[in-house]
Amino acid sequence: MTEQIALLLAVVVVLLIAVGIGATALLRRRRGGPPPTPDPDQAEVLDPDVEAAAATAPAAAPAPTLERPEPVATRMQRLRARLARSGSVGQALLSVLSRGDLSESDWEEIEDTLLLADVGVGPTTELMDTLRTRTKVMGTTEPEAVRAMLREELLALVGTTADRRLAATPVLGDDGEPHPATVLVVGVNGTGKTTTVAKLARVLVAEDKDVVLGAADTFRAAAADQLGTWGARVGVEVVRSDREGADPASVAFDAVRQGRESGADVVLVDTAGRLQNKQGLMDELGKIKRVMSRQAPVGEVLLVLDATTGQNGMRQAQVFAEAVDITGIVLTKLDGTAKGGIVVAVQRELGVPVKFVGLGEGPDDLAPFVPEEFVEALLS
Ligand SMILES: Nc1nc2c(ncn2[C@@H]2O[C@H](COP(=O)(O)OP(=O)(O)OP(=O)(O)O)[C@@H](O)[C@H]2O)c(=O)[nH]1
Numbered sequence: 088m089t090e091q092i093a094l095l096l097a098v099v100v101v102l103l104i105a106v107g108i109g110a111t112a113l114l115r116r117r118r119g120g121p122p123p124t125p126d127p128d129q130a131e132v133l134d135p136d137v138e139a140a141a142a143t144a145p146a147a148a149p150a151p152t153l154e155r156p157e158p159v160a161t162r163m164q165r166l167r168a169r170l171a172r173s174g175s176v177g178q179a180l181l182s183v184l185s186r187g188d189l190s191e192s193d194w195e196e197i198e199d200t201l202l203l204a205d206v207g208v209g210p211t212t213e214l215m216d217t218l219r220t221r222t223k224v225m226g227t228t229e230p231e232a233v234r235a236m237l238r239e240e241l242l243a244l245v246g247t248t249a250d251r252r253l254a255a256t257p258v259l260g261d262d263g264e265p266h267p268a269t270v271l272v273v274g275v276n277g278t279g280k281t282t283t284v285a286k287l288a289r290v291l292v293a294e295d296k297d298v299v300l301g302a303a304d305t306f307r308a309a310a311a312d313q314l315g316t317w318g319a320r321v322g323v324e325v326v327r328s329d330r331e332g333a334d335p336a337s338v339a340f341d342a343v344r345q346g347r348e349s350g351a352d353v354v355l356v357d358t359a360g361r362l363q364n365k366q367g368l369m370d371e372l373g374k375i376k377r378v379m380s381r382q383a384p385v386g387e388v389l390l391v392l393d394a395t396t397g398q399n400g401m402r403q404a405q406v407f408a409e410a411v412d413i414t415g416i417v418l419t420k421l422d423g424t425a426k427g428g429i430v431v432a433v434q435r436e437l438g439v440p441v442k443f444v445g446l447g448e449g450p451d452d453l454a455p456f457v458p459e460e461f462v463e464a465l466l467s
Pocket of ligand 1: 304
């Protein structure tokens with residue numbers, strides 16, 4: 088009998104606990120109580136946009152629809168205002184040139200302005216020589232004439248003849264089969280390499296290309312997570328290794344193979360770019376490139392360079408250029424720096440064109456570099 092009462096009591100207690108838990112959960116839901124604790128790994132790598140969206144998403148959100156990235160043609164226009172600080176260079180030059188009958192101290196002011204904007208010594212001297220000649224010949228300080236002359240000379244300095252298109256068209260292999268265009272992205276860590284790879288993927292998706300990403304920055308696991316998150320937003324597959332510190336060349340190989348198998352147009356491969364020493368970098372990038380080429384020729388090696396790092400950045404760029412044949416430059420963080428002159432310096436130093444510029448942290452804040460629009464922004 089005592090046993091039966093004890094059993095009955097136990098059942099009642101269990102029932103009461105179950106009812107209590109149910110009621111608390113219901114109340115929480117009604118009050119919009121705290122969401123479940125996010126997976127710390129996930130939380131760390133999401134970008135602020137995704138984080139904000141996740142925080143407000145209902146518990147049983149429908150499968151996310153894919154984002155449509157902003158068309159590429161209008162980007163530089165939209166982002167022009169972000170070059171405002173670079174514009175101070177053009178403004179400063181215009182104001183000195185408009186004085187007329189320039190003294191040596193005026194010319195020194197022009198020289199300082201150009202050097203401070205990171206145009207570099209060689210191009211600064213060339214521009215000064217041309218400006219001296221042209222201001223004499225012109226014989227006017229009429230603002231529109233001075234502006235037109237400066238626009239012409241800055242444009243000549245930046246260059247209008249280079250092919251700045253990304254090699255993103257599939258190529259025909261020896262076997263007669265189309266192979267994806269492959270792009271290797273290199274650069275020092277922290278320059279914005281991983282975000283640039285993700286943004287480039289969006290540029291290509293906006294142009295209706297099928298893209299595969301290779302997360303060969305196996306040094307930092309979060310980089311692969313970052314690419315995964317960005318890729319998922321636009322339906323781009325990301326090939327990565329489950330093992331931190333895996334061989335980057337093997338990930339790059341897998342990515343290109345996957346690109347071939349799925350008939351992708353372009354495979355973009357992110358790398359770690361830890362600048363241990365030149366030999367180490369040469370070995371690592373050389374191996375990645377060699378291994379990728381077994382699947383498809385590497386058509387493009389983009390160097391990502393942080394525009395705010397000045398001479399230090401230029402030195403790093405040179406080390407990379409010695410380690411691997413660079414075919415184009417992506418200049419990041421050009422928003423918020425007055426050092427836009429680095430466009431000129433880096434092209435001159437490496438002999439390859441700037442193909443894209445990063446003008447912010449937003450997913451579509453990467454634009455093809457258009458010299459005319461850049462110079463216009465400098466002068467506005
Ligand atoms: N303002 C601004 N920030 C940028 C731009 N491009 C990248 N960033 C920021 O730069 C920071 C570093 O970017 P990452 O892509 O992680 O740099 P990374 O070179 O891949 O670094 P590792 O993965 O460590 O090699 C991030 O906070 C980016 O949002 C840009 O054009 N403008």
